[in-house]
Amino acid sequence: MFDWDDLKHFLAVARHGSTTAAGRALNTDQSTVQRRITRLEQRIGQPLVERHPSGYRLTAYGQQLLPHAQQVEQQMLALQNVVQSSARELNGVIRLTCPEPIVSRITGSGLLERLSARHPGLRVEFVMSDHYVDLGKGEADVAFRSGDTVDNALIGRKIADSLWAVYGGREYLARHGSPQRLEDLAQHAWIGFDASMAKHRATQWLHDVAPHARLVATSGSVLGTVHSVKANVGLGALPKALGDAEPDLVRVLGPIPELTRSWRMLTTRQLRRTPRVQAFFAFMASEMDTLRPILTG
Numbered sequence: 001m002f003d004w005d006d007l008k009h010f011l012a013v014a015r016h017g018s019t020t021a022a023g024r025a026l027n028t029d030q031s032t033v034q035r036r037i038t039r040l041e042q043r044i045g046q047p048l049v050e051r052h053p054s055g056y057r058l059t060a061y062g063q064q065l066l067p068h069a070q071q072v073e074q075q076m077l078a079l080q081n082v083v084q085s086s087a088r089e090l091n092g093v094i095r096l097t098c099p100e101p102i103v104s105r106i107t108g109s110g111l112l113e114r115l116s117a118r119h120p121g122l123r124v125e126f127v128m129s130d131h132y133v134d135l136g137k138g139e140a141d142v143a144f145r146s147g148d149t150v151d152n153a154l155i156g157r158k159i160a161d162s163l164w165a166v167y168g169g170r171e172y173l174a175r176h177g178s179p180q181r182l183e184d185l186a187q188h189a190w191i192g193f194d195a196s197m198a199k200h201r202a203t204q205w206l207h208d209v210a211p212h213a214r215l216v217a218t219s220g221s222v223l224g225t226v227h228s229v230k231a232n233v234g235l236g237a238l239p240k241a242l243g244d245a246e247p248d249l250v251r252v253l254g255p256i257p258e259l260t261r262s263w264r265m266l267t268t269r270q271l272r273r274t275p276r277v278q279a280f281f282a283f284m285a286s287e288m289d290t291l292r293p294i295l296t297g
Helices: 004-016 019-026 030-044 060-089 100-107 111-118 170-176 182-187 201-209 222-230 275-286 288-296
Strands: 049-052 055-058 092-098 122-128 142-146 154-162 164-169 189-193 214-219 236-239 249-253 261-268
Touching (some): 004 030, 055 060, 092 100, 092 275, 100 111, 100 122, 100 222, 122 275, 154 275, 164 170, 164 222, 170 249, 182 201, 189 201, 189 222, 189 236, 201 236, 222 236, 222 249
Parallel strands (some): 092 122, 189 214
Antiparallel strands (some): 049 055, 154 261, 164 236, 164 249
């Protein structure tokens, strides 16, 4: 029936007694105030103000409408305060945990620049780890994580599938040959994960398919395994996103179905309700076409 801007000019005239003073209060000119009042009266169908030698006064109907208009103003101010408060909360840091190799892919993709353009007050701080950091204890705010999620306190969404395969360096394979089937893996040297990653699915898979495989090196990270395989020390299980991107590596088996897991974007239920994490999730959801190949290669 009418809009808030017209009502705002009516309230200013009621408070200040003239269109000139109302214009100063609203940082506009007298003619704009008069035009807004006239439009409001036309939409309502009754005069709201009348001119007197000393200025403007409300008509009887204007006086009747005034307390209701003031209530609308209070609600609009309350809404404005909520919006401004949310905007202030969008200033800060999103601590994002993900495996170290993913960081360079994200920083080189333009994602962070576009996030900054949309939300200038937000900044991403990486918590790089191949281990699952504890979001519930505040070690990070958001996780890009592949694997089984058993923590019921975490919520999020699936992004893509994480595919793994077996790789070897070209020199290693030239010297020792390439395995043709799973049964051949026990005949090769292996780079595995150290005790800190004993529960990693790649560690458990190797134990299941080649329990007597000869470990010649161990690493506490996927990136460390990549470097060891590139150094032609032995074979290693790696994400396709990393292995396929290395020209010195050859994929000899796989993808391995038993190693396939889902990439997810996760956070806690409490953090998911905060404006800054809501904004981050919404932005990443709009960038799925960019994010998927970053995680999957």
